[in-house]
Amino acid sequence: MLKSIFAPVVLSLSLAACATAAPPVEVTRFHTDNPARSGSIAVEEIQGNPDVGLEFRTYADAVNAELQRVGFSAGPAGASDYVALVGFRRSFRPTAPYGGNDKPVSVGVGGAVGSGGYSGLGLGIGINLSGKPKDVVTTEMQVQIRRRSDSQTIWEGRAMTQGREGSPAAQPSLVAQKLAAALLGGYPGESGRTITVK
Template sequence: MIAVPLAMALLGLAACSNNNYADVVRFHNSAPISRGTLAVVASDPLVQQSLEFRTHAETVAIEMRRIGYTTGLPASQTQYVATIDISQADAMGNVTRPGVTVGAGIGLPIGSNSGLGANVSVPVGRGSRRNPNMRSTTLAVQIRRNADQAIIWEGRAVKEARVGEPGATATGAVPQLANALFREFPGTPGVTTQVRLN
């Protein structure tokens, strides 16, 4: 008699623990965001020319083109610059980035000093600190207008995957995170949402 409710409960737990979603938060001042030419650059200039970063930058550029931006020009010649930061964290809080390994807590200051998302906490992934078999990947993007360096949009997407699965690697996670982050651009400001990954 209790087998069916138990089975349903287990199915519910399985559904809650699947990693087909990203936690996404975005900030902007709700003014219309114009499209134009845009360059994608690294938050850390040391990794700008690495092959790994360039692969991830092109992934973000694909999504930017999808929402109406034109990419391919040097940053000095574009109307906008998108600064991206990609990081992965394990259960011990160790953080790695394309081309460099650093301690936790370093990265693009989304929601800290920009004025758009100040003093708003941003998720770091569901359960990655508790489960040693999980790894969280974060993609943070900040778009500035080149003419006056004003920040017009910023956002962060975080997902988890079990170590050993493709989604636990930056190569596997970044395309999913970029798609989730720029879906329905610019998004509702200041609200953390769960976006289903493609």
């Protein structure tokens, strides 16, 4: 009987873990009436990018792959038709112990006595699966596509997602791919509208 009680509980906990491993991405895009959909493009770091360093390459490569997926071709720096300026920021927000959504998981199984004299099992379990609460990592990506000839911005967008520190949803390589795919998927997208991509 215990096996039949705990099977759905374990399954529901596993599904909840999967859901939190892939948080949604909030995306906002703006563009001119008819932005370019092809041509050579080079990915460069946006001026004033707050998070400079080797990690930038991870985000730049993810954006470059998505740009080629939507029709652009990789071009040489300084001589491409377009330039994609990329910036990103990672911020950390501490969470209060067991506050809000950080409460330990509780599993309760009730008991009952039926008219036929059947007596059920009463069981209460409190499981702290989180240990010490982890910080929430917010990652934001910004991309601007400009014509190189006149530096005119023809398309720009921002994407943001959150994940628990140490989880797959907060790993830079995975987050960079997820943000780039959400931001440039369906390029150019609807201008001036914020959407949620799951």
